[in-house]
Amino acid sequence: MKIEKLLTEAQIQARVEEMAQEISRDFPQTNKAGKPPVALILANGAIFFAADLLRKLRFETEIQVVRVASYAGTQSNGAPEIVGGISPEKFRGRNVLVIDDVLDTGHTLAKVREHLCAAGAEDVRICVLLDKPSRRVVPGQADYVGFSIDDVFVVGYGLDLDDAWRTLPYVGIVKE
Ligand code: IMP
Numbered sequence: 001m002k003i004e005k006l007l008t009e010a011q012i013q014a015r016v017e018e019m020a021q022e023i024s025r026d027f028p029q030t031n032k033a034g035k036p037p038v039a040l041i042l043a044n045g046a047i048f049f050a051a052d053l054l055r056k057l058r059f060e061t062e063i064q065v066v067r068v069a070s071y072a073g074t075q076s077n078g079a080p081e082i083v084g085g086i087s088p089e090k091f092r093g094r095n096v097l098v099i100d101d102v103l104d105t106g107h108t109l110a111k112v113r114e115h116l117c118a119a120g121a122e123d124v125r126i127c128v129l130l131d132k133p134s135r136r137v138v139p140g141q142a143d144y145v146g147f148s149i150d151d152v153f154v155v156g157y158g159l160d161l162d163d164a165w166r167t168l169p170y171v172g173i174v175k176e
């Protein structure tokens with residue numbers, strides 16, 4: 001299998017810095033009760049992106065992590081599962097920044113948003129490193145997007161193919 005570079009480490013880091021500046025300007029930094037935002041990291045894919053982004057924000061966040069699983073190989077089964085669920089006591093009344101690796105069909109983020117709203121979150125915003133608008137099945141957009149890309153399957157910087165390639169520092173296209 002060959003990996004063709006799509007985004008270099010330098011391009012990713014520069015864009016993450018820009019996104020951090022935008023979010024720092026834009027995101028409500030306390031809720032009505034004066035509490036800081038909660039960053040909800042969708043693992044495993046978003047762990048590297050979230051670690052880089054959150055350290056560049058000009059405000060503090062509380063961190064929560066959930067695992068979402070729906071992919072086998074390069075195919076989504078269309079029914080993502082939030083392992084362990086989203087417990088309301090952590091999110092009620094809070095401003096939540098959801099961080100994911102890639103917005104693809106939209107099933108995952110629609111489900112996460114629905115659970116956060118049911119949990120009583122005050123403000124929910126979505127931040128993704130990558131967006132594949134041509135793949136959307138469930139309508140919906142992210143509030144913050146790193147890079148918009150074509151319909152290609154990519155790995156690296158957290159993204160995997162059956163759990164391989166996550167630790168590459170760059171993002172590349174899988175060539176069979
Ligand atoms: P969605 O529910 O179809 O929007 O899929 C989102 C999830 O699918 C992401 O969080 C990724 O884990 C996975 N995914 C989608 N496209 C890719 C890709 O190109 N490479 C690796 N994982 C992907």
Ligand code: MG
Pocket residue numbers: 045071159160
């Ligand atoms: Mg994945």
